[in-house]
Amino acid sequence: MASEAAASSISSFPRRLAMESNALLWFRKGLRIHDNPALDYARRESNNLFPVFVIDPRYLHPDSSAFSLGSTRAGINRIRFLLECLSDLDSSLRRLGSRLLVLRGDSDPASAICRIVKEWKIRKLCFEYDTEPYGQELDRKVKIMIVRLGFLKDFASKHGIEVFCPVSHTLFNPADVIGKNGGKPPLTYQSFIALAGKPEGPLEVTYSELPPVGNVGESELLTVPTIEELGYKEMIEEEFPPFRGGESEALRRLKEVLKDKEWIANFEKPKGDPSAFLKPATTVLSPYLKFGCLSSRYFYQRLHNVYQIVGKHTSPPVSLLGQLLWREFFYTVAFGTPNFDQMIGNKICKQVPWREDEALLVAWREGRTGYPWIDAIMIQFIHWEKGRDVFERLLLDSDWAINNGNWLWLSSSAFFNQYYRIYSPISFGKKYDPDGKYIRHFIPVLKDIPNEYVYEPWTAPLSVQRKANCIIGKDYPRPVVSHDTASKECKKKMGEVYAKDRSMKSCKKESSKSATLRKRKK
């Protein structure tokens, strides 16, 4: 396990570096002090520690061509959340006698890192291993540049530059689980659980101080920028979600969650109320896990402790701990599946001739499908990659492996095969919230529609619509599709896709069989 590798590297840390040692800690995810193996290794026997975050324009700079306020890759809420994470990290580092150095990476974060490695005479470069393609590409660039840098000859020819990148974003190293499964990622949750075993515990160290930041020379350093400084001027405070970013908030929130042991012991995800919004039916720790403000190993350990205290508790996949393992499952499959975020070239994904319908997509994205319950959850027969893109941008806890995994699941493209089980935009919501409180909160124009019509307002008589000051087709849209017709059509077409998939697979099997026979005859 790579986290084991991290631990052993720490104990065998070479003493030769004690003489002159500058360490660079490059933060990407893992925006925390607790259970941070890269930080712990970087600070050991280092005279100077340079904690760095590079501003990546794709994630932070405003992009006016995007469909919502934000950068090319992230919506404004997640950008703000990230800045809060950085501010909190900076405060924590300052309490330990350090600070966060924020760098502009106008072209590419990897180039910025390599430039300062050279400028600041860095001997140890530490950063958390990232399993996502974007992170992997950055890692690759940095490693290649470090090797190529001519300065190695005169500066560090004797010792080289040590690069340390532990796996600490997840409970397990995806590569290890895949290795245990003969080189292929396990495709069911249960087989994943059987392979994964027990995770390692978090690092137990706490710090009273960290090595000081060394001389940063001519580098243009910023403090953590405000959202206005990044160029987002149109923000209105009321538009912000109620969740604040950062490790301190993550740990505070975790502490709150852990207080209610009964709730943890009885947690069953499918029974949670998806319409609960003032007091959510989940922990809302996912955005903190996404950015690594909360260590998944620490969370796992604390949950495990609660289970030991209370005795009887729910189990995976539905339990709270089971939710953490779903994250691991998707990280593992995503890591081991080329083109995981696409249909084409993705071996585990059903090849479906999705309809291209920009108008339907936009109606869904903008919440004007005419189906009040979600006005968001379902799009009829439109490519899952389009829905994924919308979520990737807008979700606070948007997480590459999990978002793609869930869209593959819900579109019956992979993991889940019972495509004939279709959610109803009317009855599913009613189960949890028969009076439509959720709808009335988020779609105020429907607030006076009587309960019996609130999930399907187009069925309300005109007199009722008038009385409620909501005329369907004028104040609130008519349904963009007939759910009855569209779901039947979807089911029929998915059936055809599955049949085609089966016949292709059996053809392949047959041809490989006859090939083996031919070989044997020879």
Added chain:
DNA sequence: TCTGCGTTGAGGTC
């Protein structure tokens, strides 16, 4: 090859 099973369907009965 067969069988059991699969975090979150809908609609029905009791």
Added chain:
DNA sequence: GACCTCAACGCAGA
């Protein structure tokens, strides 16, 4: 709330 039926999928393990 628990259970059944509807129609019927693929994976994993025996």
